Amino acid sequence: MAITRRQFLKRAGVAAAGTVMAPSLFGSPLVRRAFADTIGDRYLVILFLNGGNDGLNTVIPIDDSAGMLTDYNLARLGGGGGLRITPGQASVPSIVPCTDPGTGTALGFHPGFASTIPMLGGLSEMYDAGNVAVVQGTGYPDYSLSHESSRIIWQNANPAGLPSIASTGWAGRHLAQEYGPLDVRGVTIDNSIAGEMRTTGTSVLAIRRLSRFGFPLDDYEELDETIYKDSYSDLYSEAGGSAQPLTSLVGSAGQATLESTESYPPLDEKYENERSAFDDAYGALGTSTARDLREIAKVIYGVSSGEPGVNARFFQLDNGGYDTHSDQGGADPNGRHYELHSEVSNAVDLFFKDMNDMGVGSKVTMVIWSEFSRRIPQNSNGTDHGSQGPMFVIGESVNGGVYGNHPNIDPLALDTRENTVYSQDAIDPFRSTDFRDVFGTLLKHWVNMSEGDILTNVMPLDIGPAATYWTVQDFDMGFL
Amino acid sequence: MGENTIITESDLRHILRRTGFGPTPKDFSKADHLIGQTRGVAADYVLGLNRKVLKAKGKENLDVHNKWVKHLLKGKTPFIDKTVLFWHDHFSVSANVVDIPEAMTLHLINHYTYALGNFKDYVKAINKDAAMMVFLNTVDNEKAIPNENYPRELCELFTLGVFDLNGVENYAQEDIVQIARAFTGWRVEDDGVPFLNTNQHDYEIDFPERGPKAIFDNAHGFPPGGGSFTTSGEGEAEIDVVIDLIFDHLDSDGMNTVARRTAFRLLEFFAYANPDKTIVDEVVSGSSFDSSWNIEALIREIMVHDAFFETAATPPFVATTKKSVKWPIDYVVSTMRLTRTKAKGKFLILRGGQELELVDHLGNMGQIIGDPPSVFGWDWEAGWISSSTLLARYTFARDIINNRESGAFKPKRLMDLSLTDPGEIADAVTDVLGVTDQLTSIERDHLIDYLTDNGASPVLDLGDEDVLNTKLHGLFALVMQSPAYQLH
Numbered sequence: 001m002a003i004t005r006r007q008f009l010k011r012a013g014v015a016a017a018g019t020v021m022a023p024s025l026f027g028s029p030l031v032r033r034a035f036a037d038t039i040g041d042r043y044l045v046i047l048f049l050n051g052g053n054d055g056l057n058t059v060i061p062i063d064d065s066a067g068m069l070t071d072y073n074l075a076r077l078g079g080g081g082g083l084r085i086t087p088g089q090a091s092v093p094s095i096v097p098c099t100d101p102g103t104g105t106a107l108g109f110h111p112g113f114a115s116t117i118p119m120l121g122g123l124s125e126m127y128d129a130g131n132v133a134v135v136q137g138t139g140y141p142d143y144s145l146s147h148e149s150s151r152i153i154w155q156n157a158n159p160a161g162l163p164s165i166a167s168t169g170w171a172g173r174h175l176a177q178e179y180g181p182l183d184v185r186g187v188t189i190d191n192s193i194a195g196e197m198r199t200t201g202t203s204v205l206a207i208r209r210l211s212r213f214g215f216p217l218d219d220y221e222e223l224d225e226t227i228y229k230d231s232y233s234d235l236y237s238e239a240g241g242s243a244q245p246l247t248s249l250v251g252s253a254g255q256a257t258l259e260s261t262e263s264y265p266p267l268d269e270k271y272e273n274e275r276s277a278f279d280d281a282y283g284a285l286g287t288s289t290a291r292d293l294r295e296i297a298k299v300i301y302g303v304s305s306g307e308p309g310v311n312a313r314f315f316q317l318d319n320g321g322y323d324t325h326s327d328q329g330g331a332d333p334n335g336r337h338y339e340l341h342s343e344v345s346n347a348v349d350l351f352f353k354d355m356n357d358m359g360v361g362s363k364v365t366m367v368i369w370s371e372f373s374r375r376i377p378q379n380s381n382g383t384d385h386g387s388q389g390p391m392f393v394i395g396e397s398v399n400g401g402v403y404g405n406h407p408n409i410d411p412l413a414l415d416t417r418e419n420t421v422y423s424q425d426a427i428d429p430f431r432s433t434d435f436r437d438v439f440g441t442l443l444k445h446w447v448n449m450s451e452g453d454i455l456t457n458v459m460p461l462d463i464g465p466a467a468t469y470w471t472v473q474d475f476d477m478g479f480l
Numbered sequence: 481m482g483e484n485t486i487i488t489e490s491d492l493r494h495i496l497r498r499t500g501f502g503p504t505p506k507d508f509s510k511a512d513h514l515i516g517q518t519r520g521v522a523a524d525y526v527l528g529l530n531r532k533v534l535k536a537k538g539k540e541n542l543d544v545h546n547k548w549v550k551h552l553l554k555g556k557t558p559f560i561d562k563t564v565l566f567w568h569d570h571f572s573v574s575a576n577v578v579d580i581p582e583a584m585t586l587h588l589i590n591h592y593t594y595a596l597g598n599f600k601d602y603v604k605a606i607n608k609d610a611a612m613m614v615f616l617n618t619v620d621n622e623k624a625i626p627n628e629n630y631p632r633e634l635c636e637l638f639t640l641g642v643f644d645l646n647g648v649e650n651y652a653q654e655d656i657v658q659i660a661r662a663f664t665g666w667r668v669e670d671d672g673v674p675f676l677n678t679n680q681h682d683y684e685i686d687f688p689e690r691g692p693k694a695i696f697d698n699a700h701g702f703p704p705g706g707g708s709f710t711t712s713g714e715g716e717a718e719i720d721v722v723i724d725l726i727f728d729h730l731d732s733d734g735m736n737t738v739a740r741r742t743a744f745r746l747l748e749f750f751a752y753a754n755p756d757k758t759i760v761d762e763v764v765s766g767s768s769f770d771s772s773w774n775i776e777a778l779i780r781e782i783m784v785h786d787a788f789f790e791t792a793a794t795p796p797f798v799a800t801t802k803k804s805v806k807w808p809i810d811y812v813v814s815t816m817r818l819t820r821t822k823a824k825g826k827f828l829i830l831r832g833g834q835e836l837e838l839v840d841h842l843g844n845m846g847q848i849i850g851d852p853p854s855v856f857g858w859d860w861e862a863g864w865i866s867s868s869t870l871l872a873r874y875t876f877a878r879d880i881i882n883n884r885e886s887g888a889f890k891p892k893r894l895m896d897l898s899l900t901d902p903g904e905i906a907d908a909v910t911d912v913l914g915v916t917d918q919l920t921s922i923e924r925d926h927l928i929d930y931l932t933d934n935g936a937s938p939v940l941d942l943g944d945e946d947v948l949n950t951k952l953h954g955l956f957a958l959v960m961q962s963p964a965y966q967l968h
Binding site: 144145146147148149161188190191192193204205206207208212213214215216217218219220221223224227228230231232234235236238239242243244245246247249250251253254256257260261325326377378379380382384385416417 | 620622629642647653804846855864867868869875879926927929930933946953957961
């Protein structure tokens with residue numbers, strides 16, 4: 001009973017004749033294709049740690065050569081000693097050097113990065129294999145302490161609040177430049193489309209689980225499937241051509257959805273059948289991050305095996321719970337921060353083992369970010385909102401190591417909010433990394449956009465003093 | 481245009497749709513005497529609809545959720561029900577994070593008590609709302625290190641907003657630090673009664689280095705030194721005085737910040753996203769909301785304003801036409817009421833298709849009331865629309881029309897099955913679902929093409945079980961899944 005593409009196109013064509021603007025169901029093969037597919041045969045996965053990850057307890061000073069361990073202890077020993085992670089408790093890489101470039105301070109990871117699960121080594125082991133770039137001190141000028149404002153700033157790559165890019169995401173602007181509104185290249189593992197993937201059109205799917213992504217038909221409608229779907233398609237094509245913005249958005253979303261409900265759900269069974277060992281391994285981890293990454297793995301498996309109608313290259317998922325105002329915990333395995341780090345570390349390690357086994361290990365890069373770090377001094381057993389923190393870029397093609405400087409946590413260097421200070425001063429050993437340089441390096445070296453295109457179409461430079469604003473880009477950070 | 485504009489039948493449907501769930505034929509017939517009367521009379525009718533404080537009790541969070549949904553489905557008090565949904569999004573609390581069902585019952589009682597009352601009193605009540613105190617860590621706020629979680633959201637989300645309507649910052653971090661001091665030591669008894677543990681309260685004499693307890697220093701209409709919140713003494717009164725000060729805050733136009741922002745958000749809820757500043761100012765001044773803080777008066781002013789009627793525009797739509805995406809809870813409750821579908825049992829199972837509980841349908845659509853994704857509530861408008869949430873809406877529609885055996889979905893109770901003309905049948909179905917005037921003639925033709933198999937069967941016999949089950953049930957699903965039905 002499956003409807004053929006030809007039948008669809010025929011009907012869509014009839015509808016389009018009545019409405020000059022209506023786009024065809026399968027994306028315009030014309031205009032947009034003048035550009036090259038710049039990501040080529042690669043994949044980009046964006047993982048958002050939602051709530052503000054405590055960077056100071058994620059990448060931790062473990063020696064006092066520059067006085068940083070003393071400052072760390074001062075900040076995290078108060079309130080009953082709750083949050084401090086000692087050098088002995090930290091997970092310390094032994095093969096690839098892990099040292100702060102600015103001060104030479106030795107660094108370790110939160111103990112949750114070391115896996116206790118058989119066959120998995122966690123992010124610590126991946127770091128030692130040279131597949132993890134830690135980018136320290138990432139942030140932006142005039143930081144916001146609001147979850148929502150800061151998250152939107154990151155997702156839109158728009159600290160200056162420019163109206164022209166206020167409703168689209170940084171990855172979404174790349175997609176909008178390269179692909180037609182019905183050419184689906186992005187997938188968010190969620191109910192709603194992630195902010196960084198928002199585009200002016202809709203070329204992004206939100207999929208929670210592939211197994212539930214089929215178009216729902218009643219038994220009787222199934223007997224009538226062709227005309228039913230044709231009529232659906234006609235209604236949505238008509239709406240897609242509407243001048244009214246929300247009507248048009250619903251129209252395009254519905255058209256892309258119908259097409260994808262034909263091509264995406266079979267990927268679920270294909271993966272289960274052909275990669276059952278990995279399928280089970282994600283299930284055994286049992287965490288939401290593991291389950292979400294498994295959905296991405298299914299899609300990548302489908303794309304890399306050439307399944308028709310499946311072309312996604314950009315993925316986004318998130319893990320929540322990082323807003324640790326209370327019950328954060330230090331090195332205790334039952335603490336909330338420990339559980340969060342352990343969940344992500346194990347799931348990411350398994351995901352890359354899966355990618356390697358699929359033969360696409362060198363084709364997948366993951367970037368991990370959070371909307372802000374947390375306050376340097378702790379409160380009783382938690383931390384309030386903060387400023388710059390670490391990002392991670394992960395994959396076989398990544399040049400592992402530490403990039404960017406640790407923020408200056410000396411109490412005298414903190415601002416009036418007791419947060420670390422954003423700096424772009426070239427001679428400052430604590431110079432921050434603007435997060436746009438990280439995304440820009442990804443776009444330039446992984447997605448192959450030109451610097452000019454990135455600056456013009458994705459992220460314009462700030463206007464302001466060079467020492468405190470992002471006025472000069474560095475899209476060659478070196479991790480790719 | 482305004483108070484004295486005469487309303488049409490289409491206007492009345494719009495009013496009832498936006499201030500309730502449906503409207504069902506019964507809802508409509510009770511109100512149809514309003515056609516030909518003024519907007520003001522219609523607004524007063526809606527304001528005069530029954531109200532009742534919902535006491536949704538249960539052992540589990542899910543019980544509270546289901547009682548709440550069941551109450552909405554009954555539709556006895558639609559206006560306050562709809563308004564409470566707005567405030568639930570505004571003062572967002574997640575039952576699953578709080579995880580004290582009794583606190584959620586009290587929380588809902590607070591919403592129903594204040595939803596149409598005095599906004600200043602409402603915020604003061606939220607300060608001491610047990611669920612909120614747990615959700616945003618007021619109960620963890622200690623004098624040694626004041627916790628900023630609630631104070632920040634109080635300013636950012638509940639009252640002022642980070643920025644005013646001109647994009648100018650409304651407060652400084654220092655203001656948050658000071659407000660956090662006011663809330664130190666507030667705790668809640670097991671029965672949900674709040675109290676101040678004075679041992680954990682930040683008294684100025686204990687923490688002189690934190691400065692005088694004052695906010696908005698020489699800014700936002702306050703003098704040098706700012707507004708002090710110890711004017712009624714230190715301790716219990718501080719959290720009330722803080723609210724009084726916030727409600728006196730002026731924005732960069734010298735206008736009342738809280739009044740403008742609250743009106744802006746209510747306009748977004750009842751009308752459409754991003755209303756112009758002039759509209760905001762008109763409804764604030766028309767209701768004196770910036771001094772009376774009377775929510776009911778503010779909403780009445782919105783309901784007689786042209787902006788409220790803009791989303792009722794009929795096709796053809798142009799670029800400036802305003803529309804709004806139906807919330808999932810609105811989609812579900814309205815659809816069930818319009819199709820006279822009942823959910824079964826304590827778990828509110830929709831007996832068709834997958835036989836899912838309503839909470840699962842709603843979760844797939846992205847809105848479990850009582851459990852918003854974060855303190856920011858839900859992401860409205862385009863945020864409701866994705867492939868995933870659209871498919872959830874389609875699945876719900878499919879499950880409604882699939883519900884044949886147990887007889888819950890019976891088209892004969894909704895329309896005249898003796899109709900044979902496909903155009904009349906299409907109109908009857910879109911009438912039931914309330915979207916007839918929202919369809920373009922081309923969209924109507926597509927519905928007719930579906931019924932007639934592109935003209936192959938120009939007359940339909942709905943007495944034929946197969947035709948009924950396939951085409952008529954199918955048409956109901958198609959309309960519920962159509963773009964027009966997602967909007968209002």
